[in-house]
Amino acid sequence: MDSQTAERTAQSPQVTEPRNPGMALDLDWVAGVQANTSAIERRAASLPGRRSVKKDYQAAWLLKAITLIDLTTLSGDDTAGRVRRLCAKARQPVRADLLDALGVDGITTGAVCVYHDMIAPAVQALQGSGIPVAAVSTGFPAGLSPFHLRLAEIEESVKAGAQEIDIVISRRHVLTQNWQALYDEMKAFRVACGEAHVKAILATGELGTLRNVARASLICMMAGADFIKTSTGKESTNATLPVSLVMIRAIRDYYDRTGYRIGYKPAGGISKAKDSLVYLSLIKEELGNRWLMPDLFRFGASSLLGDIERQLEHHVTGSYSAGYRHPMA
Numbered sequence: 141m142d143s144q145t146a147e148r149t150a151q152s153p154q155v156t157e158p159r160n161p162g163m164a165l166d167l168d169w170v171a172g173v174q175a176n177t178s179a180i181e182r183r184a185a186s187l188p189g190r191r192s193v194k195k196d197y198q199a200a201w202l203l204k205a206i207t208l209i210d211l212t213t214l215s216g217d218d219t220a221g222r223v224r225r226l227c228a229k230a231r232q233p234v235r236a237d238l239l240d241a242l243g244v245d246g247i248t249t250g251a252v253c254v255y256h257d258m259i260a261p262a263v264q265a266l267q268g269s270g271i272p273v274a275a276v277s278t279g280f281p282a283g284l285s286p287f288h289l290r291l292a293e294i295e296e297s298v299k300a301g302a303q304e305i306d307i308v309i310s311r312r313h314v315l316t317q318n319w320q321a322l323y324d325e326m327k328a329f330r331v332a333c334g335e336a337h338v339k340a341i342l343a344t345g346e347l348g349t350l351r352n353v354a355r356a357s358l359i360c361m362m363a364g365a366d367f368i369k370t371s372t373g374k375e376s377t378n379a380t381l382p383v384s385l386v387m388i389r390a391i392r393d394y395y396d397r398t399g400y401r402i403g404y405k406p407a408g409g410i411s412k413a414k415d416s417l418v419y420l421s422l423i424k425e426e427l428g429n430r431w432l433m434p435d436l437f438r439f440g441a442s443s444l445l446g447d448i449e450r451q452l453e454h455h456v457t458g459s460y461s462a463g464y465r466h467p468m469a
């Protein structure tokens with residue numbers, strides 16, 4: 141591979157973007173939002189075949205993808221020990237001998253993402269690494285606990301040391317077209333987060349139509365979301381390319397209108413290195429290189445890193461190892 145490219149990739153400086161302050165709810169803008177489902181599906185279907193990254197650059201792009209992963213464990217049987225092992229993986233996501241061969245060092249994942257109760261072990265295990273802890277709050281994954289408890293959960297998570305909060309929206313507000321309620325809810329979540337960045341999980345697999353996805357994206361951004369995220373990983377349909385196109389274009393429209401860049405996080409079911417490359421090329425084409433940085437793009441994924449490491453091993457040694465040789469935690 142081109143080692144200079146890989147080095148630049150791994151050492152990209154963290155750029156900080158002015159934070160989206162949000163704006164008043166603009167119902168005319170919301171009403172005008174359209175989503176041409178067949179055109180979106182056609183474009184999405186053309187992406188995987190058309191966009192293959194040339195062999196020499198693949199390793200560099202895969203290293204880039206690692207820096208954009210919210211390395212996630214969201215299981216009922218999570219333990220402090222599992223979270224500590226995951227954090228060790230976030231600090232050193234690829235075996236040292238492979239990184240040496242690729243001429244890269246100092247690479248980490250974008251964040252570690254856990255349930256509230258796992259924040260403390262994660263914060264402790266990541267101390268000094270600069271890797272933020274993201275917590276899923278607000279009654280994840282359904283978001284149907286009492287509203288005041290959802291706000292309190294955010295505050296507790298921030299107090300426990302989470303620097304990023306992934307909230308879930310109330311799907312019913314979208315399904316009943318109650319845009320004011322969705323806006324108010326998102327705004328309250330953003331206030332409760334304080335300085336912590338907030339990612340709004342739309343649970344797109346439960347929103348019915350792509351138009352609803354576009355409208356919900358827009359409203360969450362108007363209410364001050366720093367990121368919009370597709371899914372909890374627990375819906376029957378999680379991140380897809382058509383949904384991603386809709387959300388990315390909503391982000392582009394919001395930037396064109398307000399000058400604020402909002403981040404994007406596809407999450408759930410992204411487990412193959414080649415899929416991560418399709419997402420990166422989609423972002424590059426639709427939003428440009430600026431969005432390919434950890435402050436504006438993340439993969440929410442529990443097993444993607446293992447497949448990327450396997451592909452990198454193949455790049456270096458010419459042979460594939462078994463998946464079990466790349467455990468996450």
Ligand SMILES: O=C[C@H](O)COP(=O)(O)O
Pocket residue numbers: 212214253371372373374407408409410440441442443444
């Ligand atoms: O937000 C992250 C998702 O819960 C991870 O989903 P996954 O386990 O399908 O990769």
